Amino acid sequence: MQETEKLVVGVDAGGQTTKCGVVDARGTILAQTVIRTDNHPTAEPFIKDLADALKLIIAEAKAEGRIRGIGVGAPNGNYYTGTIENAPNLAWGRERVEFSKMLSKAMGGIPVSLTNDANAAAVGEMTYGAAKGMKNFIMITLGTGVGSGIVIDGKVLYGHDGFAGELGHVNIIRNNGRLCGCGRAGCLEAYCSAIGIARTAREWLAASDEPSRLRDIENITSKDIFEAAQEGDELSLKLFDYTGTLLGRAFADFIAFSAPEAIVLFGGLARARKFLEEPIRKAMDDSVLNLWKGKVKLVFSSLKESDAAILGASALAWEL
Amino acid sequence: MQETEKLVVGVDAGGQTTKCGVVDARGTILAQTVIRTDNHPTAEPFIKDLADALKLIIAEAKAEGRIRGIGVGAPNGNYYTGTIENAPNLAWGRERVEFSKMLSKAMGGIPVSLTNDANAAAVGEMTYGAAKGMKNFIMITLGTGVGSGIVIDGKVLYGHDGFAGELGHVNIIRNNGRLCGCGRAGCLEAYCSAIGIARTAREWLAASDEPSRLRDIENITSKDIFEAAQEGDELSLKLFDYTGTLLGRAFADFIAFSAPEAIVLFGGLARARKFLEEPIRKAMDDSVLNLWKGKVKLVFSSLKESDAAILGASALAWEL
Numbered sequence: 309m310q311e312t313e314k315l316v317v318g319v320d321a322g323g324q325t326t327k328c329g330v331v332d333a334r335g336t337i338l339a340q341t342v343i344r345t346d347n348h349p350t351a352e353p354f355i356k357d358l359a360d361a362l363k364l365i366i367a368e369a370k371a372e373g374r375i376r377g378i379g380v381g382a383p384n385g386n387y388y389t390g391t392i393e394n395a396p397n398l399a400w401g402r403e404r405v406e407f408s409k410m411l412s413k414a415m416g417g418i419p420v421s422l423t424n425d426a427n428a429a430a431v432g433e434m435t436y437g438a439a440k441g442m443k444n445f446i447m448i449t450l451g452t453g454v455g456s457g458i459v460i461d462g463k464v465l466y467g468h469d470g471f472a473g474e475l476g477h478v479n480i481i482r483n484n485g486r487l488c489g490c491g492r493a494g495c496l497e498a499y500c501s502a503i504g505i506a507r508t509a510r511e512w513l514a515a516s517d518e519p520s521r522l523r524d525i526e527n528i529t530s531k532d533i534f535e536a537a538q539e540g541d542e543l544s545l546k547l548f549d550y551t552g553t554l555l556g557r558a559f560a561d562f563i564a565f566s567a568p569e570a571i572v573l574f575g576g577l578a579r580a581r582k583f584l585e586e587p588i589r590k591a592m593d594d595s596v597l598n599l600w601k602g603k604v605k606l607v608f609s610s611l612k613e614s615d616a617a618i619l620g621a622s623a624l625a626w627e628l
Numbered sequence: 629m630q631e632t633e634k635l636v637v638g639v640d641a642g643g644q645t646t647k648c649g650v651v652d653a654r655g656t657i658l659a660q661t662v663i664r665t666d667n668h669p670t671a672e673p674f675i676k677d678l679a680d681a682l683k684l685i686i687a688e689a690k691a692e693g694r695i696r697g698i699g700v701g702a703p704n705g706n707y708y709t710g711t712i713e714n715a716p717n718l719a720w721g722r723e724r725v726e727f728s729k730m731l732s733k734a735m736g737g738i739p740v741s742l743t744n745d746a747n748a749a750a751v752g753e754m755t756y757g758a759a760k761g762m763k764n765f766i767m768i769t770l771g772t773g774v775g776s777g778i779v780i781d782g783k784v785l786y787g788h789d790g791f792a793g794e795l796g797h798v799n800i801i802r803n804n805g806r807l808c809g810c811g812r813a814g815c816l817e818a819y820c821s822a823i824g825i826a827r828t829a830r831e832w833l834a835a836s837d838e839p840s841r842l843r844d845i846e847n848i849t850s851k852d853i854f855e856a857a858q859e860g861d862e863l864s865l866k867l868f869d870y871t872g873t874l875l876g877r878a879f880a881d882f883i884a885f886s887a888p889e890a891i892v893l894f895g896g897l898a899r900a901r902k903f904l905e906e907p908i909r910k911a912m913d914d915s916v917l918n919l920w921k922g923k924v925k926l927v928f929s930s931l932k933e934s935d936a937a938i939l940g941a942s943a944l945a946w947e948l
Contacts, residue, residue: 394919444788458885460780460787467780467887468764469923477917478881482802490917561798565778565885567787597797597810599714603789 314376315369317362317418318622320425321345321382323397328361329618330369333626335436337615338369345398351405359414377419378411379624381428381617388470390422421624425449425617427464427473429574429609430457431627432620437611438572445570445607446562448475448555450577453489454497454504460566475562476501480554496558502530502577505551509533509543518543534580548583555584556591563592563600570605574616581608634696635689637682637738638942640745641665641702643717648682649938650689653946655756657935658689665718671725679734697739698731699944701748701937708790710742741944745769745937747784747793749894749929750777751947752940757931758892765890765927766882768795768875770897773809774817774824780886795882796821800874816878822850822897825871829853829863838863854900868903875904876911883912883920890925894936901928 313332320327322345329340343361348354366372384395390408395401408420423431430447433439439447443462449455454476458465465472476497477490485494486507498504509528513520520543521536522528536544559571571592578584585606593601611619633652640647642665649660663681668674686692704715710728715721728740743751750767753759759767759779767777774796778785785792796817797810805814806827818824826848833843840863841856842848856864879891891912898904905926913921931939 460785465780465886468889469887471919472885472887474884474887474917477884479877479915480802482800482877492915492917557799557802561881562885564794564797565792565882566785567789567792567794569788595799595812597794597812599791 313374315371315374316376316622316625317366317378318618318620318625319358319362319378319380319382320428320617320621321380321398322425322617323383326358327618328358328365329615329622330365330371330375331619331622335619337618338371339365340618341365348400351400351403351407351410354400355407355410355414358411362415375418377421377625377628378415379428379431379621379626379628380407380411380420380422381425381621381624382407382422383425385422385424386470387421387423387427387464387466390420392422419625419628421628423464423466423624424455424457425620426455427457427466428620428624429455429616430459430464430572430620431623432611432616433572433574433609434459434462435623435626436619437616438607438609439570442569444566445568445572446475446559446566447572447574448559449575450501450555450573451575452502454501455575458566459568465566475558478558478561480558496554500551500555500558500577505530505533505547505577508550509547512543512547520544530577530580534583537580537583545583548580549587552584552587553591556588556593557595559588559592559604559606560595560597563596563604567600568604570607572607572609574609574611578608633694635691635694636696636942636945637686637698638938638940638945639678639682639698639700639702640748640937640941641700641705641718642745642937643703646678647938648678648685649935649942650685650691650695651939651942655939657938658691659685660938661685668720671720671723671727671730674720675727675730675734679731682735695738697741697945697948698735699748699751699941699946699948700727700731700740700742701745701941701944702727702742703745705742705744706790707741707743707747707784707786710740712742739945739948741948743784743786743944744775744777744793745940746775747777747786748940748944749775749936750779750784750892750940751943752931752936753892753894753929754779754782755943755946756939757936758927758929759890762889764886765888765892766795766879766886767892767894768879769895770821770875770893771895772822774821775895778886779888785886795878798878798881800878816874820871820875820878820897825850825853825867825897828870829867832863832867840864850897850900854903857900857903865903868900869907872904872907873911876908876913877915879908879912879924879926880915880917883916883924887920888924890927892927892929894929894931898928
């Protein structure tokens with residue numbers, strides 16, 4: 309590495325913790341740290357903590373004066389305005405926060421680019437991961453919720469107001485759909501997130517007498533279902549089959565929108581690839597218009613889970 | 629008009645007829661003509677007829693040597709490849725036709741830009757119509773079928789393969805959905821096209837004894853339903869309410885995809901604005917994520933119906 313090579317900083321702000329790293333052009337994290345997100349009720353002291361933490365890892369990476377920009381992924385981060393608002397998962401995110409402006413100032417004017425976490429993940433996949441070289445793809449993050457980042461002609465789709473790509477909130481069950489965290493009913497997220505599959509498990513267990521290892525567990529999580537499926541638990545296998553089928557049906561409609569080269573999956577639940585891939589692929593090909601049958605790739609993220617959030621956010625900064 | 633001003637040609641190829649016009653930069657049609665689409669089994673003689681017709685209107689408009697390009701809207705026209713294929717509505721469109729290349733050659737090398745009819749309509753609205761000045765909108769054509777043209781950052785979305793924007797074929801009725809012309813079931817087009825609303829009418833008339841003027845009509849068309857609604861026929865009013873509600877629900881999901889400034893409606897069925905606007909608007913706002921409630925415009929095309937197809941196609945040529 310030349311000592312004059314330009315570097316970027318990636319910041320992934322989650323509800324509990326904020327992960328930060330100094331990253332080079334090949335996607336190597338040269339220094340990283342984690343700070344608490346939830347110990348300040350307002351944004352000012354959090355941003356001060358964040359700036360202090362960033363200065364430390366920049367020094368550690370001997371990167372002073374070489375930081376081209378800071379990319380930030382955060383819930384409800386708006387790319388156009390650089391603000392975070394209506395982010396109930398962030399302790400200080402309920403009010404409108406001029407995040408980019410404040411962080412840039414605290415970092416001596418280094419430019420800051422902000423977007424939501426799923427868009428950051430899409431840029432990360434495109435820059436360093438499974439979508440390298442792709443110009444048109446849809447990133448779906450299967451975590452606590454279902455997020456999405458849509459890439460069109462090599463650029464993240466932000467839309468008229470900066471909030472495009474809320475594919476976790478398209479309708480998948482039209483009649484008597486399950487209530488979603490967004491206040492509406494039948495959203496994809498209410499069924500196909502880590503929380504959604506656990507809700508399906510509880511519903512199914514209550515509605516039948518089918519034996520299952522899951523009956524012994526008190527607060528079922530997606531991890532429990534994954535582990536039970538690993539051990540051959542029939543009900544758990546059916547849960548993945550159902551969840552994958554709903555995802556595949558939704559993806560068929562997404563394809564009709566933007567005709568992507570691939571759908572890229574990322575996030576905790578996507579680690580259940582061995583159980584999800586086949587039902588997703590089948591439902592997607594069964595449901596999609598003939599012209600796309602068998603043509604759209606289904607790709608699982610290749611980024612190391614622990615690094616992916618930082619890399620995704622950092623990748624934004626290369627565009628600055 | 630200066631005699632040196634550059635002009636374009638618009639060609640709208642439909643199943644029966646092909647409309648052609650010479651158009652100036654303000655969207656004035658200087659000369660136009662119509663030829664038959666369906667009287668040749670192969671593309672070669674059709675393209676010869678078309679080129680002859682275009683040369684006549686170019687001469688009529690005194691536009692020789694001033695044609696910057698020819699824009700063509702045609703079913704299944706592919707922007708990337710300049711080809712038409714799998715277009716069952718075109719007598720010569722079942723095989724792959726190198727349309728752009730053949731027409732350009734027949735016209736002495738004038739460049740040709742081809743896309744499908746809904747994308748052409750979107751470019752037309754953006755260049756001359758209701759979407760003038762908009763950078764992000766979704767054009768929905770409500771005709772015999774339901775088509776769409778999606779505009780992102782001022783450009784039509786073509787996707788990885790050139791076929792993006794098949795929003796008539798997203799699923800709107802998941803269980804026991806009606807069979808669609810595409811071979812699948814439950815598509816938006818099967819319910820909300822001119823043919824779809826007539827199918828709904830026939831289903832409803834068969835399933836109830838509700839009195840309606842429509843009972844006296846043999847082969848009900850969307851026009852019959854419109855006229856009956858004009859006269860206060862309750863069932864016909866309910867048909868528009870139902871159709872508009874399905875459209876509004878679908879639009880809510882489209883908004884979650886691309887966060888457009890507006891949804892623009894065009895086509896024969898869109899002329900029933902007085903009956904469709906309210907149910908669409910209500911269902912759209914009831915179904916959309918909170919952040920977009922009341923924020924996305926619903927716009928009806930302002931282009932003169934008879935000119936719109938030519939204008940839309942011609943607008944493509946300005947980008948050449």
